[in-house]
Amino acid sequence: MREPVELRRQRILAAVESRGSARVADLAAELQVSVVTVRRDVEELAQEGRLRRGHGVVRSPLAAQDLPAARAPAPDGEVVAVVVPERHTYLYESLHGARSVLEAAGRRIALHIAPQVTGAERPLVERALADGAAGLLLAPRWRTRADEEGDYGWLALLDVPAVLMERRPRPGSALHAMDSVCSDHAHGVHLAVQHLVGLGHRRIVFATRDDSPTARTLRSACARIADAHPLVERWAWALCAPEAGHDGPYTAQETAELPALLREVGATAAVLHGDVDALMLVQRLADSGVRVPEDCSVVAYDDVVAGLGTPPLTAVAPPKADVGRAAAELLLQRLAAPRGGGGPVRRIELLPALSVRGSTRACAGAADRPE
Known part of the structure; x- marks a missing residue:
C-alpha cells in the first residue's frame, strides 16, 4: 500500500526537526521515494511555514542558527540516537514521546530510519556511535524470529546505554538483560x-x-x-x-x-x-x-x-507515546549514572486501553x- 502523503511529510518533519537540517537527497533515500517527490513535499511544507528551504538542503524553522546561543544544540556527548523502522506510524508516536523527554533534558536526537531489509539497523547504530551518540533508543524491525536472534550478538556488545522500545528479547537469550519498555x-x-x-x-x-x-x-x-x-x-x-x-x-x-x-x-x-x-x-x-x-x-x-x-x-x-517517554526517561537515568551503574536491568510494561x-x-x- 502506498504511504499516505501526510504521513510521509510528517516523517520528513520528524527527520529535519531532530537534526536541524537535512539534505533532500538523503531524505529521499531514507524514505525510499524520488528526489522529485521530496522536493514537492518540501515545497508544500515550506509554504506552510513548517520548513525552510535551501539549495538542496531543508532546515527546521527552529534550526540552531536561528536560535539564541543559550539554545545551541548539545555537543556530541549529549546526543541520543533513535533508530526506528521506516513507514511505522505506531513507532513514530513513540518517537515523539521520547523526543519531548530528551529535549526537555537538553539532549539532541539523531534520528535514523531503518529501511525494510534484514540487518538494516546495525550499520545505522554503528554510524550513530561513530558520530558520538552517548545512548540509543532502538526499535528493530525483526520481521522474523531469525532476524531477531541474528541481532542479539552485536546488540549485547553495545558499550553505551541502550533501551529497546516495543521489543522484548527472548528470555534466556544474549539480549535478555537489556533495558526495554513495551506495551502489555x-x-x-x-x-x-x-x-x-x-x-x-x-x-x-x-x-x-x-x-x-x-x-x-x-x-x-x-x-x-x-x-x-x-x-x-x-x-x-x-x-x-x-x-x-x-x-x-x-x-x-x-x-x-x-x-x-x-x-x-x-x-x-x-x-x-x-x-x-x-x-x-x-x-x-x-x-x-x-x-x-x-x-x-x-x-x-x-x-x-x-x-x-x-x-x-x-x-x-x-500507550505509544508513553512507551517513548518511559524509554527516554530510563535512558536518561542510565546516562546520568556512573558507567555500569544505574541499578538492575528494567523490563517495563505499560497497559493498553480500550x-x-x-x-x-x-x-x-x-x-x-x-x-
Whole structure:
C-alpha cells in the first residue's frame, strides 16, 4: 500500500526537526521515494511555514542558527540516537514521546530510519556511535524470529546505554538483560475479548500480520486467552492479508480470506492488528453485504487512525507515546549514572486501553443466551 502523503511529510518533519537540517537527497533515500517527490513535499511544507528551504538542503524553522546561543544544540556527548523502522506510524508516536523527554533534558536526537531489509539497523547504530551518540533508543524491525536472534550478538556488545522500545528479547537469550519498555499486548487482547464477550459474542476471528514482534506476541496472546475463556465457543486466527503468508508455513485456514473465514467459523466479531487492515475489512464486508456492527463487530488494534473510519472503530490503544517517554526517561537515568551503574536491568510494561466506538454492539440474540 502506498504511504499516505501526510504521513510521509510528517516523517520528513520528524527527520529535519531532530537534526536541524537535512539534505533532500538523503531524505529521499531514507524514505525510499524520488528526489522529485521530496522536493514537492518540501515545497508544500515550506509554504506552510513548517520548513525552510535551501539549495538542496531543508532546515527546521527552529534550526540552531536561528536560535539564541543559550539554545545551541548539545555537543556530541549529549546526543541520543533513535533508530526506528521506516513507514511505522505506531513507532513514530513513540518517537515523539521520547523526543519531548530528551529535549526537555537538553539532549539532541539523531534520528535514523531503518529501511525494510534484514540487518538494516546495525550499520545505522554503528554510524550513530561513530558520530558520538552517548545512548540509543532502538526499535528493530525483526520481521522474523531469525532476524531477531541474528541481532542479539552485536546488540549485547553495545558499550553505551541502550533501551529497546516495543521489543522484548527472548528470555534466556544474549539480549535478555537489556533495558526495554513495551506495551502489555496480552492485556490489550484481554480487553478486546472481554469487551466482545460482554456484548454476547461467542465466536471470534483474530487476524494479525506476520512481520513484527508485536504481531507474534498478539497471535500467542489470542490463542492463550481465547482457549482459556469459558464463554468463547469457537475462535480462529488468520493473517490480515493472505498474501503476507510467504514468510512461514501456514495452513489454508490461516491464509483464508477473512470474510470467508468469518462465515466458516460462524463468527460475529473480529479483532484485527492493525487499524488499516481493520478498516479494509469493514469495506470488504460491506461489499459482501455484511454490516458493521449490525452483523459483525470489529475491534482494531493500534488506534492510530481507527477513529477515522465509517463507522469509527472500537480499538485497543497501546500507550505509544508513553512507551517513548518511559524509554527516554530510563535512558536518561542510565546516562546520568556512573558507567555500569544505574541499578538492575528494567523490563517495563505499560497497559493498553480500550476505546469503544461505533464498530461494536451487542450480538443479536445475546440477551436470550444463558451465561
